[in-house]
Amino acid sequence: MIEVVVVGAGMTKFGENWESSFRQMIADAAIKALVDSGLAGEKIEAIYGGCMASGRFIGQEHIGALIADQLGLNPIPSTRCEAACASGGVALRSGYLAVKSGEHDIVAVGGVEKMTDVSTEDASFALGGAGDQETELFHGATFPSLYALLARRHMIEYGTTEEQMAMVAVKNHKNAANNPNAQFQSEVTLEEVMNSGYVAEPIKVLDCSPVTDGAAAVILCSKEKAEALGMKYIEMAASEQASDTISLAARKSLTELRATMEAARKAYKKAGITQEDVDFAEVHDCFTIAEILAIEDLGFFKKGEGGIATEKGLTALNGKIPINPSGGLKGKGHPVGATGVAQAVEAFNQLMGRAEKRQVKNAEIGLTHNVGGSGATAIVSIFKKAGVKK
Amino acid sequence: MTVSAPMNWRRIPERYRLKGSYCETCGKAFFPGRVVCPNCRRKGKLKEQDMPRAGKIFSYTKVHVGPTGFSHETPYFIALIELENKAKVLSQIIDSEEEKIQVGAKVELAFRKVGKDDKYGAINYAYKFKVIE
């Protein structure tokens, strides 16, 4: 059985990168990952690139070819992966499968989005494409409004409060302030979040992840090859994906994301662990309610107890299960196609023990969780420090 | 977004009178109609059916920041409505007193303009719902 490892990781700073273009950012991130791995570019056998909406954001499609071209890596195969905000996660999983299958020994996985070249209104419209155009966007539903419908049900069924949601933002900003690549380098107070004005009730401005430019990349390799070449690595023990209905109206429940639950169940099984073994998780907090749903659906807390767990500090950097030590989408920023790969970059940095001020102590197993749209796609991947047995 | 005339025309039964489908095998109703019953797949037997025109609010939100084409209408209400046959539909809630827009509130079908095509000026109409006593 071929085992997959991560041998290098890199990312651009996330933020409003006005000075940097789409192609510059993906090249920067990929070069950082390659240099980190110590490999020369000609060792790369294939590229998988996550990108959600470059057609709407910069008028450019055919991203796979563009990335290979910009990296000077022609003629190797280069494929774009798209699953809305889970595009990066799908690219990561595609690279994982390519190595796992034995077809390739070493592949590069990237994710990129350039969102600030269009107006905020146009960016919202582009992001809306992650939902159901015909039955949601057509009627004036925005992405925050879809998550607001989820939040309302969570509040009604479990008593989750707007303050508890706001506490997710406070925590993730605090973590982001310790991440030099994060978009937000400052903390926010509970009062600031609560007073930040509604976007779609009960979701406020500071419950939302920002519009962000950025790129991230990791280099995946077979364990055998990594050991033969004497490279440092972390193990990639599982990468599972699941699907759900694209529209919220067709869901059985609005208080869980079934794609997350299914991907998590399969990932734990494949990695031979339970949720109890996970030392930290990078979860998809596109809105604060999404983190509450995620920590329940991943099994860290019982359904309905995600809000209270956040309030008790159980998800803080020094808590029972640190969630989003990088700052998450909320604090680090959310360049949609890059997010799923940036989560793997954080997992790499944490498990290599080089996350500096945001280092999770004694971290041996990390989980990443990337969601597309309002939950129609979810990818859960599990990483282990080299040599961890569990 | 610019929506073509054929697309608007194609959607008229769905958007003007809530045409959906139901599966004769499992009895589940779907809105919009589907080609395949996700429960029964090949064993399913889908028939066209207009949805009931009444239901109740399952979840709702007051939208303060609207997308392209809707920003002049803010704030407005978006709700997930559970129809009497249990099918759910996402729609705007209009012509209702704000304090009556609550989870569980009874609503009925209305018919309204839903924005204007930005390029050719075609006016889109579709279902919306309003709270009834």
Ligand SMILES: [Zn+2]
């Ligand atoms: Zn059926």
